[in-house]
Amino acid sequence: MNMDQLKRQAAARALEEVRDGMQLGLGTGSTAKHFVELLGERVAAGLEVIGVPTSEATRADAERCGVKLTTLDEIDHLDLTIDGADEIDAELNLIKGGGGALLREKIVAAASDRMIVIADDSKWVPTLGKFPLPVEVIPFGLGATRRAIEKAFAECGVSGQMAVRKAKDGHVFVTDGGHWIVDAQLGRIADPPGLAKALSAIPGVVEHGLFIGLASSAVLAGGDGIRVIERRKPKGDQE
Numbered sequence: 001m002n003m004d005q006l007k008r009q010a011a012a013r014a015l016e017e018v019r020d021g022m023q024l025g026l027g028t029g030s031t032a033k034h035f036v037e038l039l040g041e042r043v044a045a046g047l048e049v050i051g052v053p054t055s056e057a058t059r060a061d062a063e064r065c066g067v068k069l070t071t072l073d074e075i076d077h078l079d080l081t082i083d084g085a086d087e088i089d090a091e092l093n094l095i096k097g098g099g100g101a102l103l104r105e106k107i108v109a110a111a112s113d114r115m116i117v118i119a120d121d122s123k124w125v126p127t128l129g130k131f132p133l134p135v136e137v138i139p140f141g142l143g144a145t146r147r148a149i150e151k152a153f154a155e156c157g158v159s160g161q162m163a164v165r166k167a168k169d170g171h172v173f174v175t176d177g178g179h180w181i182v183d184a185q186l187g188r189i190a191d192p193p194g195l196a197k198a199l200s201a202i203p204g205v206v207e208h209g210l211f212i213g214l215a216s217s218a219v220l221a222g223g224d225g226i227r228v229i230e231r232r233k234p235k236g237d238q239e
């Protein structure tokens with residue numbers, strides 16, 4: 001089974017958790033796209049749900065698949081968010097943002113009663129950090145923000161090259177919110193909650209790709225089948 005088939009399998013398993021009447025957060029990326037497509041099939045067969053997309057790309061996919069959409073201004077909470085991840089550790093801490101959607105993804109995950117992360121099992125890691133950590137920044141004052149980020153890294157015992165993300169056309173990648181992303185090659189993040197807190201305190205940082213205490217469970221598809229890992233601590237508990 002190839003990687004794409006594994007992603008679709010994880011998406012299909014998460015779909016089993018969706019019930020009629022649910023308000024759903026719809027993630028972004030190649031795995032979440034499978035979920036939206038499979039959800040669309042269920043909607044065509046009569047399932048009644050409404051979704052909040054985490055990116056303009058997901059909005060377009062959901063519209064194409066016939067999934068009704070709303071916003072977090074029109075509804076007051078989400079029952080369930082299904083999203084992919086770039087790395088997942090045993091505490092269900094995540095690195096997200098490889099596709100640049102981390103800000104909306106985090107807003108949606110935080111507004112959701114539950115978040116299920118779907119992935120092929122190559123995303124399961126002993127320690128976060130091999131995948132470059134995306135940090136979404138305001139372009140104004142970027143030099144100062146980068147220095148503050150470096151200081152936060154040093155205080156948290158990590159270091160590594162940082163680069164402003166470029167789009168395929170060579171221009172700076174601009175997020176749906178109009179910001180830029182700095183990708184940091186840290187290798188190993190020993191204390192993800194500590195680093196998350198330090199980055200959140202920097203004025204020019206809009207958001208970062210460390211998702212701490214947000215995922216309720218992870219559905220991992222691999223050659224040996226599907227594994228579902230439940231979070232042991234309640235949502236929002238970062239200790």
Ligand SMILES: O=C[C@H](O)[C@H](O)[C@H](O)COP(=O)(O)O
Pocket residue numbers: 027028029030031032083084085086095096097098099100101102105
């Ligand atoms: O910004 C993008 C998201 O955080 C994605 O969910 C993440 O990059 C995983 O994407 P994929 O399922 O394509 O590996």
